[in-house]
Amino acid sequence: MAKSIQMDELKMGVCYYPEHWSEALWEDDFRRMREMNITVIRMAEFAWSIFEPEEDQFDFSFFQKALDLAHQYGLSVILGTPTATPPAWLTSKYPEVLNANKDGVLYQHGMRRHTNYSSPIFRQQCEKIVRNMVIAYKDHPALIGWQIDNEFNCHMDVFYAVADHVAFREWLKDRYESLENLNQAWGTVFWSQTYTDWAQVHLTRNMVSQSPNPHLALDEKRFISANTISFAKLQVDIIRELDPEHWITTNGTFGHLDNHEMTEELLDFFSYDSYPQFATIFPGTDDNSLQDRAWSMKLSNVRNMSPNFCVMEQQSGPGGWVDSIGMGTPRPGQIRLWSYQSVLHGTDLLVYFRWRTATFGTEMYWHGINDYHNQPNRRVREVAQVGKEFAKIGRVIAGTTYQADVAILQDYDNIWDGELDEWHGPLQQQSVRSWYKQLQYRHIPTDMVTLQPTTTLDALSDYKVIIYAHPAIMTDETAELLQAYVSQGGTLFFGARTGYKDLRGHCYMRPFPGAVAELCGVTVEDFTLIKGTIPAAELQWNGASERLQEGTSTAGFNEVLHVEHADVQVVAEYTSEYYAGSPALTKRTVGQGQVWYYGAAYNEPVVDALLDEIELSSPVGDLVEVSSEVELGIRSGKDKAYVFLLNYSDQQVPIKLKKQAKELLSGTTLQNEINMPAYGVFIFEIDLPH
Template sequence: MAKSIQMDELTLGVCYYPEHWPEELWEDDFHRMQEMNISVIRMAEFAWAMLEPEEGVFDFSFFTRVMDLAHQYGLKVILGTPTATPPAWLTHKYPEVLNAHQNGELIKHGMRRHYNYSSPKYRELCEIIVRNMVSAYKDHPAVIGWQIDNEFNCEKNVFYAEADHAAFRVWLRQKYETLDNLNKAWGTVFWSQTYTAWEQLHLSQTESPNPHLALDEKRFISDNVISFAKLQADIIRELAPQHWVTTNGLFGHLDSHELTDELLDFFSYDSYPQFSTIFPGNDENSLKDRGWSMSLSKVRSISPNFCVMEQQSGPGGWVDRIEMGSPRPGQIRLWSYQSVLHGTDLLVYFRWRTATMGTEIYWHGINDYHNRPNRRVREVAQVGGEFAKIGALIAGTKYQAEVAIMQDYDNLWDGEMDKWHGPLQWQSKGSWYKQLQYRHIPADLLTLRSNTTLEDLSKYKVIVYPHAAIMTDETAELLTRYVEQGGKLFFGARTGYKNPTGQCYMRPFPGPVAELCGITVEDFTLIKGTIQPAELNWEGRVPSGTKAVAFNEVLNVQNSEAEVVAHYASEYYKGEPALTRRTVGKGEVWYYGAAYSEPVVDAILDELSIATPIADWLEVPAAVELGIRSSEDASYAFLLNYSDQPAALQVKRATKELLTGATIENEVEMPAYGVIILEL
């Protein structure tokens, strides 16, 4: 069962760095936090040099003083283990702890994440600082929990130090046992890559490595991070079993589900919706900051109720990159409730006051450098007041969805290198999520794992698993049972042609699910450059000019039960099947020989007659996100307006609005960036 944070009420916190400020500011800071209903502070995750200024010399008095004062003001404390930023004395004395570029050049001290997880010396030194730190603070009455390290694999998610190559060899020997097994799994007969000694093995040394090695490399990195985190989690469990343990993600090449299952009490996330607005791309209809709900949905698949350890509270920017405009009035509150809607019960803003020195001097917090009141302070105070009012009702309730977009780590990692299926995942996932959002159909982002059961899948009426190139017969059997019991399952191009090593099956596409779908793939082409996507003919149900984007597969119907829903209407495969549907048991399986686009998703949703859960009593414009959090006793509909314009709602029955306590009905105007929570 997924692990969730256990909170009695919605709780507000803030990241606080007392080492950056004169001590005479602390008391005023804590007093103002108290007035704003901020009751938790996170600190110390970057403070190793203060805690151990010289090797073996420890000083825990500074943060003891901070926590003593915080406790007087009723503040609880989350402590971060400081292993994300080793001190200069450490990297100078022990350069073997440093990470390296792919060419072997060491990454020098001065940033963060410049260490490697594999170095025995670094692990030893991390165990020492964590053990001493936990021993020093385990009995302090303010401490409630620990964050391990900070943002594993952020900034760097590949590692090429000598210690990493050595650790990779150990991992490979444990996985394959013999070189013969490894050579078969990696297909090393190709290009005379056969290994005859374990010492010949390295992490990828070229920009275009053996693809099977590259897939295993990502699996190794994930296992290595989890192993590194376990050293710290075990110490905290041993010395401070009364405290919870978490860490903050999501970042590449890390199985955050396994990390949480093995080590954590719940998962945490850092939510910065404005990241999605600074790279506009070519999408004229982008979800922008609303699209951050998709990331929050992935977090929810790890921990249905979770902590946002860093919530954006101002414009972001390092001195050398990432320039953002200031959040508009109302957006900080909007983004806060976006996190709450998707499962956050403990929300911690980054940060209390904007740093006046260092790399992050343009990464703004609630307070500006001048430390005087501003609109961000007032907005956060409003959220604090609202949490105090509704927090006990919302905490512990769960997000409700009957549609899931499914993914898995192997295909995500394999797709980083494989350009024939990797980009398709982002296209299809984005198109489905966007159109579900605009139609106010809540959706989960589900991760398929080795321990996923039919019960896990059966809670969803519809599952979209668009481009699972890596597919096993066991997964195909599970998905078949899901369809047979009544589920509707959607596949896309490039499904089922690889095994778990990344080698291609010698069987007709889509491999393990060909029989389930009742089709095979007769021909195919990548859509790129001068090769144009074919248009679709869906008996008038798809608008004229709709194209099958990114990849085109020509389908061959093998089972008379498989119905052709759409044909290609152009290119040399004009008239050939593009989209099929087959009834299996009580359910349906669809196969689309392309990447999903928004018009195609819209047409499918029309065909399925999937409606928003509030259709009978509420009309909401597309600019407003809808989601529902429920318990056995109550349900609450969240309405979030991401537009800079007011939105008109039609409320067909009298309903209580939770934040104001007012009863609303008929036409209601929702302000720009407004938030409404309705009691169902």
């Protein structure tokens, strides 16, 4: 059961750092927050040196004053444990807490996330600061919850300190029990890598070739995730023991961490940091790029952990560090647009980063709502508008959940294995982008679903269509689950390189696509990576759709399929290369459903043709016609559904309402042709059938 934040209304908050400002500013800041309908502040996640300026010398009075004043102004407070930024005295006295590169050279103090989770001393110090902090603040009336740490694995998601190698060995001993089992799992007979003593086993190190043992590399990522979760558990256990009354969350989705497992095992709900402008600063050459709209895919991933969640940091201005990232200023309306992008996808508590732009430090160009001068600006006015709207619609929207009939399936093992394996990793990125983009442009709401060991048929049965594009690692158990999904009426899409590896990352000695070959009714008789002098093949479409034009090319990989069952329909064939005339795309009816197999990575023309073939369309097509610049999504409750329209264009765009509908933000009833303003937001209320 996914874990959600429990809110009876949409709430708006802001990140606030009292340690950055004169105490003389606090009261005016809190007063102005309340005027903007900001009711929650997050603080303290980087304040370890204030709480513990010297080892074992604790002082919680500074933030006690900040919490007291916040409470006077009716502000609720989320406190962050400060373990992402240990103080200089700690790293100086105990350098073994620092992380290291592959050569074992330590990263030095001065930024954040420069420690390792494995160091016993670091864990002891973290236990101590968390325990004392919770004791100090657990009974404060302003406190509503805890954020543990900040953005696990941000900046650095690999760890090579001495303590990490030791911890890796212990994790492997627990996983494999013997060196014999480890050697078999890692295929160490290859190139005489066989281990005869546990002391010989290390995390990835620099070698003559930068291509490590692929099975070690996969286990390394699994270990990093498990170790990070173990570090998080250390903090959660303390808070649960001392303060069982308040909720616990953490924020951010970064590399080599199974956030789904962490949420399920430790948290009350997951939180996210939403910065859509990251998707716009490298737009690429694609004229139809989703750009900031693409951030909805990331929010969809979070929604799979917590259907209703907190955005702990929502972009409220241009972003930038002194030495790297730089972003232009959001145009008028974009901050509000991005705020509702988060709300559409499940956010019930929206916390902006940050109240006022820092005047010093690495993030002094990471702008907040207020500028350095602290005078009114258009960002303040825009956030205040959102605050008024939340007050108006918040009780109606909170607790409703995003509705989708389509899911893009993924899993951590394949994501992590694909980082090294270019024979399937890049294909996944290509296919997911193409599917999500075309579903967006056709206004078909889509979920991102991460397959877990606990995933049930009931969970998958919520979806009419599932795209599981390139699951190279495929077990027989997963294949049985997917066959059951198809048999009871689902439509399932696979792509090239499906099912050729086991959980160890070994290639099966069985015909591709391995465990799902029988389900698909095909095998792969030949294949090639499309690279260098090997060109993409062209396709001839045999389906009913007329969308796929002659000359459409494949992407990434070409598999030559062999039909194994008479009930398999060849929907497309290759028309070029030595395998011209061979099947490229097949369809098979299994039970009440269909399974499709495509011997390539999906691109936009192929996805469009497939959507025509299965006749998949917008679920509210009878209500509204919307131009492609607009994202359409639905949040539903018991009796009502709320159709969100978000215009990502800098131009007004037309929409057509085929029926009368109440627009919540304006409170007006609309019908027929309407123009949406640039970066505009509409939320229409519709009745659900009983």
